[in-house]
Amino acid sequence: MKPYAVAALAALLIAAAAGALIRFGLVNGFPTWAANYTAVRHAHSHLMYFGWGSLAIMALIWHHLPILTGRPLPRGVHVQMTATTVAAFLSFPAFWVNGYAPTQVGNLSLPLGSIISGINGLTWVAFILLYTQMTWRLPRRPLAVRLWDGAIALLVLACVGVLGLMTLVALDHPSFFLHQAALHLFLDLYAVGWFGVALLGLLWAWTGEDAVRNRQVPVMPLVICLAPTFFLGMAPMLVPPALSAVAMLGNVLAVGMLGRHGLLLWEQRRRLPLLVRFSLLALAVHVLIGVVIIFPGVWTWAAGTQLRVFFLHNLLLGWLSSVLIGLTAAQWISLATAARQILDALWIGGVCVMLVALLGLEMGGIVPVSSRFWLELAAWSSLPLVGVVLLQLVRATRSDADVDVVETITPASMMTG
Numbered sequence: 001m002k003p004y005a006v007a008a009l010a011a012l013l014i015a016a017a018a019g020a021l022i023r024f025g026l027v028n029g030f031p032t033w034a035a036n037y038t039a040v041r042h043a044h045s046h047l048m049y050f051g052w053g054s055l056a057i058m059a060l061i062w063h064h065l066p067i068l069t070g071r072p073l074p075r076g077v078h079v080q081m082t083a084t085t086v087a088a089f090l091s092f093p094a095f096w097v098n099g100y101a102p103t104q105v106g107n108l109s110l111p112l113g114s115i116i117s118g119i120n121g122l123t124w125v126a127f128i129l130l131y132t133q134m135t136w137r138l139p140r141r142p143l144a145v146r147l148w149d150g151a152i153a154l155l156v157l158a159c160v161g162v163l164g165l166m167t168l169v170a171l172d173h174p175s176f177f178l179h180q181a182a183l184h185l186f187l188d189l190y191a192v193g194w195f196g197v198a199l200l201g202l203l204w205a206w207t208g209e210d211a212v213r214n215r216q217v218p219v220m221p222l223v224i225c226l227a228p229t230f231f232l233g234m235a236p237m238l239v240p241p242a243l244s245a246v247a248m249l250g251n252v253l254a255v256g257m258l259g260r261h262g263l264l265l266w267e268q269r270r271r272l273p274l275l276v277r278f279s280l281l282a283l284a285v286h287v288l289i290g291v292v293i294i295f296p297g298v299w300t301w302a303a304g305t306q307l308r309v310f311f312l313h314n315l316l317l318g319w320l321s322s323v324l325i326g327l328t329a330a331q332w333i334s335l336a337t338a339a340r341q342i343l344d345a346l347w348i349g350g351v352c353v354m355l356v357a358l359l360g361l362e363m364g365g366i367v368p369v370s371s372r373f374w375l376e377l378a379a380w381s382s383l384p385l386v387g388v389v390l391l392q393l394v395r396a397t398r399s400d401a402d403v404d405v406v407e408t409i410t411p412a413s414m415m416t417g
């Protein structure tokens with residue numbers, strides 16, 4: 001699975017560079033070759049979702065499944081992973097030109113972004129079918145596998161959002177509420193649901209579930225409570241009070257259960273790479289946001305700000321990306337201890353500064369510092385992140401034979417170490 005993990009890192013590098021370009025563009029203006037801000041933002045976010053998050057998670061799931069189940073990988077996994085990789089990379093140029101808007105190709109006006117998203121969706125269906133085949137009627141379902149079952153259920157639900165959106169557009173349906181509901185069903189459950197629950201599965205696969213054998217570790221209740229939370233991603237005035245009450249309740253219960261996983265994983269921190277330990281702090285911030293949002297007026301107030309960008313990057317950069325880089329590097333990238341420590345420190349520093357800057361942008365009224373300062377800080381903090389990913393990628397593409405001082409970290413060596 002290493003080649004797919006390396007491809008995922010390459011996707012992260014390209015998408016992070018595009019993110020840095022937008023950040024500097026917001027300070028100094030955009031170059032003519034990247035003038036369509038919305039399209040570049042879509043290219044960034046879709047490559048991050050399809051090429052980085054999903055591809056790295058799938059590579060790690062396929063890596064762990066034979067060990068957890070004692071079964072071989074089904075035939076077809078490499079075809080699926082190759083198709084997922086190619087489709088994910090194609091999303092970048094497809095969105096770069098015009099985002100979701102139609103693009104002129106010869107005589108045809110084609111919605112390239114929607115077409116490539118649909119193709120990506122088909123490769124996820126292939127992943128789900130192969131996963132179901134491999135885990136069908138296991139005599140015992142390990143904790144990690146049960147979490148991946150739940151994550152995939154939320155991925156299916158998120159895909160229903162895409163199908164719903166395509167149907168509404170095809171029928172030219174006038175309901176703004178339904179359009180927004182379908183959009184957020186996809187966007188929010190893809191990140192909070194599929195990514196979030198799959199990550200927990202990867203972490204329990206990494207640490208082993210021995211330490212929590214006789215303890216309550218929520219799986220299906222977590223998945224059920226996460227399902228309605230996408231309503232909180234919509235504009236509050238669009239959501240009827242009964243639905244927002246269900247979403248709030250689901251959200252507060254879900255973050256409580258995520259907090260439980262976080263605390264149990266924190267107890268196992270000696271078995272976890274440094275970046276994963278750091279990611280648990282971002283998970284704690286995510287839990288805190290879920291608690292704060294239940295206070296009256298907070299959701300409505302936050303929806304009128306750009307705090308969504310802070311929320312998303314705490315979740316996707318602080319939590320998701322730190323876990324995935326930590327596990328990918330520990331599994332497949334040999335590095336001298338000092339070099340790894342430097343790269344980890346740069347990543348942690350870059351993420352922290354960027355999150356502070358994104359928060360500062362919205363809290364500017366409280367701290368007497370200009371918006372330009374926070375924008376510049378966010379822009380400069382993206383550079384160490386791009387640099388760290390580039391170095392990890394260079395290292396990953398070198399064969400182990402070229403490595404001078406090798407320290408490969410595995411769960412087993414960490415347990416004994």
Ligand code: HEM
Nearest residue numbers: 016019020022023041045048049053309316317321382385
């Ligand atoms: C080097 C790290 C990153 C940088 C510099 C960066 C930069 C940005 C910027 C500048 C925006 C637009 C914000 C705005 O409109 O005000 C954005 C949006 C977004 N980013 Fe990132 N980002 C990074 C990492 C990530 C990661 C790791 C993910 C997901 C795995 C991600 C997913 C998104 C999403 C979903 C949006 C919202 C897109 C939209 O609303 O259309 N970003 N990012």
